[in-house]
Amino acid sequence: MQTYTPPLRDMKFVLTELHDFSRLTALDAFSEVDADLAETVLEEGGKFTSEVLLPLNMSGDREGCRLENGVVTTPHGFRDAYRQFCEGGWSALSAPPEYGGQGLPETIGMMLSEMICATNLSFGLYPGLTGGAMVALRKYGSEELKARYLPKMISGExxxxxxxxxxxxxxxxxxxxxxxxxxxxxxxxxxxxxxxxxxxxxxxxxxxxxxxxxxxxxxxxxxxxxxxxxxxxxxxxxxxxxxxxxxxxxxxxxxxxxxxxxxxxxxxxxxxxxxxxxxxHKGMQAMFAMMNAERLGVGIQGLGIAEVAYQSAVAYAKERLQGRSLAGAKYPALPADPIVVHPDVRRMLMTMRVNAEGCRALGAWVAMTLDVAEHGAGERERRDAEDFVALMTPVVKAMFTDLGFESANLAMQTYGGHGYIADHGVEQFVRDSRIAMIYEGTNGIQALDLVGRKLPPHMGRNLRGLFHPIAAFIAENKENPLLGEMVTGLERAFGALQLATGQIAERGMKDPEEAGAAATDYLRLIGLVSLAYLWARTVAIAVPKSFAAGPDQAFYSTKIASARFFYDRVLPESASLYLKIKAGKASMMALADDAF
Missing domain, CATH: 2.40.110.20 (Butyryl-CoA Dehydrogenase, subunit A; domain 2)
Incomplete structure (x- = not known):
């Protein structure tokens, strides 16, 4: 069955340990927000999503929407859930206070969005589209239009x-x-x-x-x-x-x-x-304000699906008895071992796990920087934040949705034949997650946006917000015994990314098709290196704390094991991505159109 417990402990880790939440509370707009408030909000959001939205996910999928005489009726329970959503103030969470919003950081809003998308992606689209429309109206609408429409949109009415x-x-x-x-x-x-x-x-x-x-x-x-x-x-x-x-x-x-x-x-x-x-005639400017907000939101849809798919697969793998461990019976009192003991099942579960946790870490980094871009005090601070968000928006949209779909497929594979039928609800994750790779600009378009619009301006200035902290981390931690070979692995992958960036810039100036041929692989490469950096930082935090006795010891030990899996089994893809980028467009463009 569809299984979900809000990942609040990991969200807390990402907010307050991996990233510096005080960076936000130092901003005037969030001076009354602290980590305790953020944790309380997310706890309540977790209750709403798991108790109200999740029970409607499978039934809503089966019932669907109905159109009669121009009027659309949503599935049973959706109207009441939407009423509770609005009455709980969730529609106003990150909206500006001057129009009736609560003014909390977008970082918290994105974590709430992850929980909504994990429990009921279809439901999440209704307030999600409202949020995108509000962004454009707030930035480009007249004062009269904003005063007339924004308060009611923020309230959810x-x-x-x-x-x-x-x-x-x-x-x-x-x-x-x-x-x-x-x-x-x-x-x-x-x-x-x-x-x-x-x-x-x-x-x-x-x-x-x-x-x-x-x-x-x-x-x-x-x-x-x-x-x-x-x-x-x-x-x-x-x-x-x-x-x-x-x-x-x-x-x-x-x-x-x-x-x-x-x-x-x-x-x-x-x-x-x-x-x-x-x-x-300036509608595209406003449209991109909407689209960029929606692209980040769609990326979070991929993260939400990755998390619920992982949790559902784990629950099944622990219950499903099938065969014996290759190393000998692990549960001799049972007629067979649960499939969680098998290496290939572990491969799938660990892949889903690192997909979700890595994307959560990267998503929070981008969300925090978005908050700084909106509310930072200094012009340079805001500009640097805007550069980073611009670079990472196509990466978040495309890679998160790719990994969300990958995780949904792995969850279905974990269930085997029971995943392919509708009874358990896992095949719904596959069907629901697939659209996220298409709408708000296909993932191929995101890759073209990255190499065509985000790399060239200002001599690659957008890259600084990513490249500089990675380079600094590598330099500071080359001799760090806590990280073992991870810094070496990060350095190699980062080196491949730097070489690929230079090659795309050089070839793309001479032949735009060369940049286009490399775009999708380059986006994946920059995403993998970003995740590798955050996993290495995670280990640097987790290792000392893993030796301290207490309820969190297992949490930090698990983080370390997950990071090792990422470095052993996921990051090596960066080498093949670089080789594909290096190969250029020749074989890709060789056939004449009528040869297909």
């Missing part, structure tokens, strides 16, 4: 969606056809059709605030001619309450492989009334 994709254009948004016509009162009338709109129509909130990309009649061609508009499902009365229905209609919901309790909608805009967000 109203939700949000992002309406970007059209049937003929996904990544290439310059091809979109939705039109916006200015009106004398300063509003616009939008006409067009959008597809793949998560949370585009549902019965959880009393209004849905759509952020819609469209083109004005005088717009330049391509992406430089796109504008962003706010289009509510219901127009507001003078007192700010929802009134008449706007010209937005759900014409269909997608029948999908997974996330079936999430309404993925086709929307028709028929002379719908909207308001411009930001400047005309």
């Amino acid at each position: 109203w939700s949000g969606s992002m309406c970007l994709t059209e049937a003929h254009c996904g990544t290439d948004l310059g091809l979109l056809r939705t039109k916006a016509v200015p009106q004398e009162d300063g509003t616009y009338r939008l006409s067009g059709a959008k597809i793949f709109i998560s949370a585009g129509e549902h019965d959880l909130s009393e209004n849905i605030i759509h952020l819609v990309l469209a083109r004005l009649a005088d717009a330049p061609a391509g992406i430089k001619g796109i504008s962003l508009f706010l289009v509510p499902k219901f127009l507001l009365r003078d007192d700010g309450t929802p009134g008449e229905r706007n010209g937005v209609l759900c014409t269909g919901i997608e029948h999908k492989m997974g996330i079936k309790a999430s309404a993925t909608c086709q929307l028709a805009f028929e002379d719908a009334k909207g308001w411009l967000v930001g400047a005309p």
Whole structure:
């Protein structure tokens, strides 16, 4: 069965030992936040997600959403869960206080998001899309729009969606056809059709605030001619309450492989009334604010699935009796040993474990830096933080979702035939996690974004926030006996990353296809080296504490063993990645189009 206990001890370790939580509490915005408060919030979030959301995960998947006469009904129990979610203040957790939010760090918000995604990914998409819409509105909306819409979105009374994709254009948004016509009162009338709109129509909130990309009649061609508009499902009365229905209609919901309790909608805009967000023809700027927030959020979806898949596989492996240990019976009183004794099962469990714990450590690093980018006191501090977040956003989105899907598949393999059938709910993890590698920009697009947009600017300045601390750690710990051969392994992998970076920069300037051919492997390499750095730091912290008697001794000993597995069994992939990058594009591009 789907098994989940919130990993609060590991979250606490990541927040207060691996990373410096006081870095956040030193910021004026979080001066009233401390580690105890963060721990309490996460404990309560863990109760809500495990007790309210997890029991709805399998039933929501089986029931799915229904569309009747343009109205989407979510599965049984979702409306009540959403009400509890809002009443508990979870929708307002990291939102700005000036609009009714609690103003807690995004770092805590991302850890809550991990627990939501682990227990019910479909449910998490509804508030998740609202969060992305709020980011764009807060950064680019007029004061009037922000005052009118943000408080209700933060409270969860109203939700949000992002309406970007059209049937003929996904990544290439310059091809979109939705039109916006200015009106004398300063509003616009939008006409067009959008597809793949998560949370585009549902019965959880009393209004849905759509952020819609469209083109004005005088717009330049391509992406430089796109504008962003706010289009509510219901127009507001003078007192700010929802009134008449706007010209937005759900014409269909997608029948999908997974996330079936999430309404993925086709929307028709028929002379719908909207308001411009930001400047005309500058919609891509606002869109990327939404997309970057969502890409980090999608990465956390992969982490959540990795964690619940691991826990579910462990529970089964300890119960399922099958065969005897190769070393002789480990449980002679039983008719067979539980499969957890077998090396190949251990390989799968350990891979899932290090996937989840490594991504949690890296995700928290990026989230903390995002908080500094938003609230840091100095311009240089904020700029450096923005550089690091820009570099790591495609890595988090792509690698976390790759590893989440890998973990879901390993969990199903651990269950064997019982994993392939629906009874245990493990095959749902595979189906649900697969979309995360596709939406908000496919993982191939993330890799192109990394090598094409994030490496070149300012002579590679974005790399400093990652490369400098890794280099410093290696220099400081070469003779550290606590780390054994790990520093050597990190140094080799980091050296491969540095060489690959130089080769991509040199070849890419001469031939962009060379950079494109290396992109996916390079993203994986930079992700693996980032994880290796954090695992090495984990060991440096854990080894001294593993000798101290107490309830945490086993926790630190387990951390050390997990780090060794990562270095022995996962990090060696960095060598093959470098060789593939070094090989260049020749064999990849050799065939003519008609040879396929």
